[in-house]
Amino acid sequence: MSALPTRLAPVPLRVLATTPETADSTTLVLESGAIQPGAPGQFNMLYPFGLGEAAISISADDAAARRLVHTVRGVGPVSAAIAALRPGDVLGVRGPFGVGWPMRQARGRTIVLVAGGIGLAPLRPVIHAVLRERAAYGRLLVFYGARTPRERLFVPELAGWEASADLEFVTTVDSGDANWGGHVGFVTALLAQARFDPARTIAMTCGPEIMMRAVANHLRERGMAAEDIHVSMERNMKCAAGLCGHCQFGPLFICKDGPVFPYGRIAELMTVREI
Amino acid sequence: MADASPPTSPDAATEIAAAFVLPAARLADLVTALRMEGYAVHGPMVRDAAIVLGPLADAVALPHGWTTRQSPGGYRLERRTDAAVFGFTHGADSWKKLLHPPRVRLWSAERQGADFVVHEDAPAPAKLALFGVRGCDLRAIAAQDKVLLHGPYPDAEYAARRAEAFIVAADCAEPSGTCFCVSMGTGPSARAGFDLALAELDPHGDAHRFLVRIGSPRGGAVAAQLDLAPAAGADIAAAAALADIAAANMGRAMDKDAARALLPAQRESAHWQDVAQRCLTCANCTMVCPTCFCTTVEDTSDLSGDIAERWRQWDSCFTFEFSHVVGATVRESASARYRHWITHKLSAWYEQFGESGCVGCGRCITWCPVGIDITAEVAALQDLSQRDPR
Amino acid sequence: MKTMAGLIREHPFLADLTEAECEVVAGCAKNAVFEPGTYILREGQPANAFHLIRHGRVAVEIYAPRRGSHVLQTLGPGEILGLSWIVPPYRSTSDARAMEQVRTFSFDAVCLREKCEKDPALGYALMKRFVPVLVQRMSAARLQALDMFGAQA
Structure with missing residues (x-):
């Protein structure tokens, strides 16, 4: 009987390290235990004891180190409890679930990543994967939109990316501060200035749905095929295994058909209200 | 055995x-x-x-x-x-x-x-x-x-x-x-x-x-x-x-092939507002439906906080919480919830599982406290779409 | 050595203008350099010029007492600076500050307006380049105003 892969019970894993990212976001490094590392774009269901579960994407490609890395923004009771964990605490994990970013299709092509807010977390493993196997991919252009400079994730790592010749990384904020010497404005404005060959490019975007729609539409106007633009969706999730029905988005289950979808598959659904 | x-x-x-x-x-x-x-x-x-x-x-x-x-x-x-x-x-x-x-x-x-x-x-x-x-x-x-x-x-x-x-x-x-x-x-x-x-x-x-x-x-x-x-x-x-x-001697009839194509095409129909004026979002139809499978989970812990449990129970896409994401509910209106249920049942189910999700048992019609009839709603949408083809 | 007409044609904003059209608009253009911290445009001042940015970045700002100056948008190479020159009463609606050394092709607004009036085909060709920029900036500003990365995102 137990041969059936139910994956409905969490595996308790120890928190090895925590890094505060912003006022409400934290990166957790966990031992990986019996949980498979997961591919960029996949997610785990995280369970702080007794409180409930939240679907959180994997935020680093650190399989070699046998570590699970998640970046959590504490916005609800469950995610806030996860973001408040300290090293030594134990967190329940089940997963990994879902269809991740199209890393195989990305090989040999220019990769455009557009992240908004916490949406950089699910895209960071893509950057790690490309940098680890740099020659296998074309140019890597990353556009990161944040609310303010203080609300950027992974700040020490961003500096390295900005300085690196291996990728073209730019941040833009909605609102700067006195010390901000970087870009101000919406990500599409930066994207509009970037030069790349739409026919040889694959794009991946993660952020608020309105941002992803604007980004995808801009890329379509630039001549990219809808199948080459990939977006990561979010909906209510309970089981993550296609059994509970909660995450349905039109005919799709975000948990098992996604969370990453080619834009062509969901462009029409994204414009339907309350779907 | x-x-x-x-x-x-x-x-x-x-x-x-x-x-x-x-x-x-x-x-x-x-x-x-x-x-x-x-x-x-x-x-x-x-x-x-x-x-x-x-x-x-x-x-x-x-x-x-x-x-x-x-x-x-x-x-x-x-x-x-x-x-x-x-x-x-x-x-x-x-x-x-x-x-x-x-x-x-x-x-x-x-x-x-x-x-x-x-x-x-x-x-x-x-x-x-x-x-x-x-x-x-x-x-x-x-x-x-x-x-x-x-x-x-x-x-x-x-x-x-x-x-x-x-x-x-x-x-x-x-x-x-x-x-x-x-x-x-x-x-x-x-x-x-x-x-x-x-x-x-x-x-x-x-x-x-x-x-x-x-x-x-x-x-x-x-x-x-x-x-x-x-x-x-x-x-x-x-x-x-x-x-x-x-x-x-069937009490009712439905054109299932027409329903499959019709429902996604009629997402913006004004008829959903009409249904919403009658629908109480009570979830009866989903509870009595023999194919509705949705569940939610409830996490509990005892007073000491040392024992926790997870229970799974039937849920309904007619509840407000069903589509809740951080800070908001996706399907806020009754019209969107009814549309989701009937579209899933009669159309999306084909894409997901290769057949209709409706078996024609009629329970959702009998047990709807206001008598909303899935076959009549399909017929009404069909009628509207023929009068005003999009 | 390239002529002004040849140079401005290399800027993405005017890239597909005809050679003849470039010649005409080049008559209104000159090279301009702004040192870091200097203001290229000032709110309320006559909009005497519009710029094609060649190098460096520009902060478009608005100043309010107590709030201080607030950056609405930053612009860089390949983009244009200044839209008020097209719209009466031709006064700048914000400040534009050079964040680093900025080099532009600066167009005399009066000269350019006159040429557009005289040659509506040229005026239309230019408007077809301005309107998409306006639309794109308006859309971006709307999305920015949503505060979509805020707590309710």
Whole structure:
């Protein structure tokens, strides 16, 4: 009987390290235990004891180190409890679930990543994967939109990316501060200035749905095929295994058909209200 | 234990090795034989002025001589003039309450210092015999099989119950005013997916009997214990004739192919506002629907905070919380929730599971407190789309 | 050595203008350099020029007492600076500050307006380049105003 892969019970894993990212976001490094590392774009269901579960994407490609890395923004009771964990605490994990970013299709092509807010977390493993196997991919252009400079994730790592010749990384904020010497404005404005060959490019975007729609539409106007633009969706999730029905988005289950979808598959659904 | 594999799916035609006759007076022997095999037999019985599904101690508990009259938002239990056992149409209950229970504990966890351990609950042992399953409900079970057994992550609880379940089907001779199984291609007769199938003949006199068809080896084994006489050609013809009459007496009809294409195309129809003015978002339709499978989970902990549990329970896409994401609910309006339910049931289900999610049982129509009728809503949308094609 | 007309044609904003059209508009253009911290445009001042940015970045700002200056948008090479020159009464609606050394092709607004009036085909060709920029900036500003990365995102 137990041969059936139910994956409905969490595996308790120890928190090895925590890094505060912003006022409400934290990166957790966990031992990986019996949980498979997961591919960029996949997610785990995280369970702080007794409180409930939240679907959180994997935020680093650190399989070699046998570590699970998640970046959590504490916005609800469950995610806030996860973001408040300290090293030594134990967190329940089940997963990994879902269809991740199209890393195989990305090989040999220019990769455009557009992240908004916490949406950089699910895209960071893509950057790690490309940098680890740099020659296998074309140019890597990353556009990161944040609310303010203080609300950027992974700040020490961003500096390295900005300085690196291996990728073209730019941040833009909605609102700067006195010390901000970087870009101000919406990500599409930066994207509009970037030069790349739409026919040889694959794009991946993660952020608020309105941002992803604007980004995808801009890329379509630039001549990219809808199948080459990939977006990561979010909906209510309970089981993550296609059994509970909660995450349905039109005919799709975000948990098992996604969370990453080619834009062509969901462009029409994204414009339907309350779907 | 005998053959534990579930009966064949309706896609694979079940071979009917032979047909036998069971006199009505010996129906009790079938219940007894199943109980002797270790099955907890569940079937229809009269309770609280309705026919419900419950544990059957014997065949006496079956609704002998009862029938029902059903309409949108209406259900009446009535006396028959004969002794028919299956002379009624199903009530609000469906077999999913046995195979996909309304509330199950999935696991418990215990804090041990800084750590905690998780104890996964093994599926509860349940050897169930479902007695009197109609054609529509057989197909509903097959539909839930696709969702809960044949996806990437089979559900252990359902799998355990399903593997053991012995299904006694009962052909439907008297559809209700809300039935439309013929439109959906699921009834009125049991075609596949059963261990034994009964067709009730001549319930008004001494010749009251059941035609017994065998749908699986374990069904054959149970039938063999009863030492039944083979059916005559006339019995088989009589059962077929009853099925034809039942098919001609459907209370409602639906154009399922049209519905499949229509619903996604009519997402922006003003008609959804019309439905929303009537719909109470009470979730009755999803609770009585034999294919609706949605669940939610509830995490609890004891007062000490050291023991936590996760329970899974039926949920409904009509609740406000169902589509909640951080800070907001996606399907805020009643119109969006009704649209989601009917579009999923009649259209999206094809893309997800290769068939319609509706079996035409009519429960959602009967048990809607305001009588919203899924067939009438489809017809109204069809009518509007023809008048104002988009 | 390239002519002004040849140079401005290399800027993405005017890239597909005809050679003849470039010649005409080049008559209104000159090279301009702004040192870091200097203001290229000032709110309320006559919009005497519009710029094609060649190098360096520009902060478009608005100043409010107590709030201080607030950066609405930053612009860089390949983009244009200054839209008020097209719209009466031709006054700048925000400040534009050079964040680093900025080099532009600066167009005399009066000269350019006159040429557009005289040659509507040229005026239309230019408007077809300005309107998408306006639309794109308006859309971006709307999305920015949603505060979509805020707590309710």
